[in-house]
Amino acid sequence: MSAIGIKVLLVDDEPDFIETLAKRLSQRKMEVRMAYNAEAALQELASEEAEVVVLDVKMPGMDGITAIKEIKRRHPMTEVIILTGHADLEASAEGMASGAFDYLLKPAVIDELVYKIQDAHQVRSLRVARMKELQKAAKSQKED
Secondary structure: OOOOOOEEEEEOOOHHHHHHHHHHHHHOOOEEEEEOOHHHHHHHHHHOOOOEEEEEOOOOOOOHHHHHHHHHHHOOOOEEEEEEOHHHHHHHHHHHHOOOOEEEEOOOOHHHHHHHHHHHHHHHHHHHHHHHHHHHHHHHHHHO
8 A cells, every 4th residue: 555645634733743744744755734723724625635634632722523523524535533642542532433533642653654544545545436436326327
């Protein structure tokens, strides 16, 4: 499974962390964009879809759980991976219940994050393909 070309949106209120992560993912040929809060992430997604969002749970303004719910409502095919601290494992469980694909504890090991992004992308790709098949079948039924 390749990471090349996966469209990733990183959302975290720690500029140094997110910029370093963006560089490391870009080196793996992912198309990476950044947002420094949930509101900015929603604006980014409205202007250009991301296949996978990597989202911090604890941020000022809109928190990560509310952001997951909003992302999944507006962009149901986008997969969300939560980044959380050890003290926020309860928030991770809530995030998973809200539609997140998976979670990672901060600081994330880059290889583990890459694998989770690849897995999320593969699941998304399968769902998109299945949706296209269903739409095609529904269209052919209408024509008959």
